[in-house]
Amino acid sequence: MSNLTNTSTTGSNRSANSDGSAVFPAATRGPRLSGMNWLIWRQHRAGFWTLLVITAISVAWLIQQRTDLTNQLTTHGWPDSSPDKWLPAVHPQRFQLVSYGFGFIPIVLGVFLGAPLLAGDLETGTAKLVASQSVTPSRWLATKLGISALVVIACTTALSIAFGRWWGPVKYEPTVLGWSEGTAFDNTGPVPVALALFTVVSGAAIGMLLRRTLISMVVTFAFAVVVQVVWHFQRLNLGHVVTITTHKGIGPTTSPQLPEAALEIDTSLISGSGQTYGWGTCAHEASQKLCTQKFDLVGWSVDYLPISQMSSMQWFGSSIVFILTAAVAVFIFIRGRKRVV
Known part of the structure; x- marks a missing residue:
């Protein structure tokens, strides 16, 4: 009786080819961890x-x-x-x-x-x-x-x-x-x-x-x-620090224009010989003109990092x-x- 039941159950899950051979459906199982x-x-x-x-x-x-x-x-x-x-x-x-x-x-x-x-x-x-x-x-x-x-x-x-x-x-x-x-x-x-x-x-x-x-x-x-x-x-x-310099004097309107969103690292005054001085060098001098002549200041030097x-x-x-x-x-x-x- 158990053999008959088992056979019937098995037969219900398969079909037959034209030559009479049984064809079982492919197992449908998705990817799972094991x-x-x-x-x-x-x-x-x-x-x-x-x-x-x-x-x-x-x-x-x-x-x-x-x-x-x-x-x-x-x-x-x-x-x-x-x-x-x-x-x-x-x-x-x-x-x-x-x-x-x-x-x-x-x-x-x-x-x-x-x-x-x-x-x-x-x-x-x-x-x-x-x-x-x-x-x-x-x-x-x-x-x-x-x-x-x-x-x-x-x-x-x-x-x-x-x-x-x-x-x-x-x-x-x-x-x-x-x-x-x-x-x-x-x-x-x-x-x-x-x-x-x-x-x-x-x-x-x-x-x-x-x-x-x-x-x-x-x-x-x-x-x-x-x-x-x-x-x-x-x-x-x-990053690689980029330096931009100017030689148009040290007035407030002569400082270099940095690219958009650039990060300014340091700002210095530059002399004719290329030597740099701190931006506050002339703060304690009698006048900016005398300071410019004393240190031969010709422009600005700015170090920055571009957003690029x-x-x-x-x-x-x-x-x-x-x-x-x-x-x-x-x-x-x-x-x-x-x-x-």
Whole structure:
């Protein structure tokens, strides 16, 4: 009776060719995670899904802000009219608040995603269970870091593109966001991706060394803050300073005209022999005429960074950070192969 039922059920799911042979339908199964990939995703799914959902909401909000901004600017004659006509329609405070918030993303990801990534398994003993199976430590580490890196890259890239498009129409106005400041420079292009990925991988390395989740999070927080401070002081060193000089005297109307949105680094007085003096050299002289004759001053020398270098500066700095990230990842694999538990 069971054979008959089984045969009938099987027959209902197949058809026959003209020669009488049975044809079974192809299995319809979409792409799904399996094996170690499924295990790692399930283990950290709460953090991954939280990050993805927050990113999706943030990107949707930024797109709406971009649409509202362009509509307001267009009604005030942008981009054909002068900035003094359409600039009042911009809300710099909103840009600044959002950019400040985005600046904490690398720190938050390093602390709450990177630090517990390996420390949690080492502290609870899950790593010992993995080591006792057929999975090699290298594969376990590669899957852990690989899936986490993909999620971080996807989220930070989406946020970077969305924020860049929102800021794009007013990027030449330093009163909104200065392009050389962290509020704009660190939240667009490859920079947020590089910084976030570096703090996450470094947090994982810290967790592997300390083997305790809480202390690893504390140390990672301090490390991420130091990274942000170092990056802040080295940001302008990524560019090539351009110098422009004039030889039309040192009057206030003879200073050189810089390109739009250029960042002025230093201003000096220049003599006929090419020697430079501080712009306040004549402040304590009896008269400007006597000062000009005394130092043989003929014009101005101004050092600046043009906004056209922003993209190259971002990629140059991000490349350095990516190399450091790769070095930390190599350290994790070398250390993990020797002592994963």
